[in-house]
Amino acid sequence: MKKYDYVLVGAGLYSGVIAYLAGQAGKSCLVLERRDHTGGNIYCEEIEGIHVHKYGAHIFHTSNKEVWQFVNSLAEFNRYTNSPIANYKGEIYNMPFNMNTFSKMWGIRTPEEAKTIIEEQRKAVPGEPKNLEEQAIKLVGKDIYEKLVKGYTEKQWGRDCSELPSFIIKRLPVRFTYDNNYFNDLYQGIPIGGYNVLTERLFEKADVQTGVDFLEDKEKYLAMGETVIYTGAIDAFYDYALGKLEYRTVRFETEVLDTDNYQGVAVVNYTDRETPYTRVIEHKHFEFGTQKKTVISREYSTDWKEGMEPYYPVNDARNQELYQKYAALAEKEEKVIFGGRLGEYKYYDMDKVIEAALNQWEKMQR
Structure with a gap:
């Protein structure tokens, strides 16, 4: 059985960065991926000559110059700027909430007018917000909440905003400028030719096996690597011994x-x-x-049910407590490093995943 310096479980960005750096350092890598392609959730499928973001919109944005330089050394990025719009029963509003939004909603023109209306509406929640609904009204006022936050959030979480904890919405970006650029980050864009251009470079020196479930033959694959980088679901690694994360x-x-x-x-x-x-x-x-x-x-x-693709961790107290118990088990592993969205049970933007993997690589070299 061939022995590798690194066995990487999952072929998303976290594994990709480590596979790339390991390859540059002359180390051998085996990548095991359950799906039939590399790239994780940033994978693009070509249809009618269009690069389709198969697992939802991925717009790269960062203020970290090191991360921006790293991805640009692998692929050329275009100048795409994320300026989404909201459709509320046929009414169109600009996102994030800015002067274009307020002008359309209230027929006003100046930041002063917008601030006055929002301040007045926020008074509807005088004390400490008890749920997400109250938290959102406290942040942006009733009109914006009713039209642009409530329905979307309830569909996202599958329950009423009055039943959701307030901490889910810690902040809602409100700008008193006519600026539809969703992100405040310094750098933003999409790889020219789609994300596969980027991920193919990341895994170019690794041995990649797709359609392989690491957990079905865990001991065999663990024995194949000096170090194992695991980016699958942390509770699945431990066979859900302490319970299932949501x-x-x-x-x-x-x-x-x-x-x-x-x-x-x-x-x-x-x-x-x-x-x-x-x-x-x-x-x-x-x-x-x-x-x-x-x-x-x-x-x-x-x-989410078993067999489906897990996207967002449910960040409530019960799940966080359970994750901490799994994290304590993971700490004791001598040769397995847990990383990425599922391995760390956290919502990660792409640049933050790359940053975490770059830091992990550095740590492993000490």
Whole structure:
């Protein structure tokens, strides 16, 4: 049996960064991936000449110069700027909440007018917010909450905002400028040619096996590596011995349309409760596509069950407490390092995953 310096479980960004750095350092890597492709959730599928973000919209943004330089050394990025819009029962509003949003909602023009209205509406929650509904009203006022927060959030979490804990919404970005750029980060864009360009570079020196479930033959694969980097679900690694962590998942309905431009923007959030999907992605706009047809994906947020792809950790007290118990077990592992979204049971933006993997690599070299 061949012995590798590193066995990497999962072929997402976290594993990819370590596989790339290990390859540069002349180390051998075996990558085991359950799906039939590398790239994890940033994988793109080509349909009608369009790079379709198979697992939902991924827009790279960061203020970390080291991370930006790292990804740009592997792929060239375009100048895409995320400026989604919200559709509330046919009314269109700009996101994030900014002067364009307020002007449309209240027929006003100045930041002073907007601040006055929001301040007045926030008074509806005088004390400490007891749930997400009160927290959101306290942050942005009743009008914005009712039209742009409530329905979307309830679809995302599958329950009423009055039943959700307030800490889920610690802040809602409010800008008193006419600026539709969703992110405040210094750098932003999408790899030209889609994310597969980036992930192919990350794994180019590794031995990659797809369609392989590490957990089905755990002992064999553990024996194959000096060090094992595990990016699967931490509770699954321990065979759910302490109980199961909860997730939300996303289901996609993707279709090809015989038009060159369906919605005029890459991302439209549907913020009323009645529309069953949370948003519609039109993929060609990520790369300023001019193809004759277009591809759209409707996103439905739903409860996770085994066999589904876990997306978002359910960050309530019960799950955090359970994760801490698994993390304590993981700490005792001598040759296994847990990383990434599922290995650390946390929601990670792409740049933060890369940053964590770069830091982990550095730590391993000491």
